[in-house]
Every structure is written in C-alpha cells, then in structure tokens.
Amino acid sequence: MKNIKVLGSGCKNCETTANLIQIAAKQAGTEIELEKITDIAVIMGYGVMSTPGVVIDGQVVHAGGLPGPDKIRQWVSE
Template identity: 65%
Template sequence: MKSFKVLGSGCKNCVNTAKLIEEKAKALGVEVQIEKVTDMAAILGYGVMSTPGVVMDGKVIHAGGVPTPDKVAGWLRD
C-alpha cells in the first residue's frame, strides 16, 4: 500500500490533485491511503512552497501544480 500526502491550503487545485490520485489508484487497482495536509508548518517542513505538492511514502515527488495523469500513473506503478 502506498501512502500519499497532498500538500496545499485547500485550494481547488489541491482538491483536484487528491481526487486525481484517488481515481487513478482505483482504475489501476492499487491500494492507497491519501491524506490532505493543510497545515503551513507541515507543508513547509517538506520544503515545499508552491502548492499543491505531493508526498509519496514520505518523499516529496511533486510541487507547484496539478500533476499530469500520466505522472500519477507512473507513481502508482513503481
């Protein structure tokens, strides 16, 4: 099981990012756990300033915008 954290202030792009990961995971049959992180101290703690950012299994893999569906699929397949 992969654990994802979506970093963002709760803006539309952040919600879309979380939804995208969830949908892709379902489509690929990968079990995931998604958590939205809105606390600024926690977001910056990951070294991310441009939201939305994505953390997979504790590592920052994306920052600054909604990731492309292909990119998300790539994370899920690894």
C-alpha cells in the same frame, strides 16, 4: 500500500490533485492511504514552497501546479 499526502491549503488545484490520485489508484488496482495536509508548518517542513505538493512514502515527488495524468499513473503503479 502507498502512503500519499497532498500538501496544500485546500484550494481547487489541491482538491483536484487528490481526486485524480484516488481515481488513478482505483483504475490501477493499487491500495493507497491518501492524506490531505493543510497545516502550513507541516507543508514547509517538507520544503514545499508552492502547492499542491505530493509526498509518496515520505518523499516529495511534486510541487506546484496540477500534475499530469501520466505522472499520476506512474506514481500509483510503481
């Protein structure tokens, strides 16, 4: 099971990113644990300066703007 964190203030892009990850994981048949992190101190602890940020199994894989669908599918299928 992958642990995926979406880092952000809860803005529209952050919510959309979380929803797209859930949809892609379901389509791929991949079990994920999805967390939404809104605490600025925690987000800064990952070194993310622009949101949404995405952390998979402790590694930052994206920061700033909506990730593309191909990138999201790659994350959940790896």
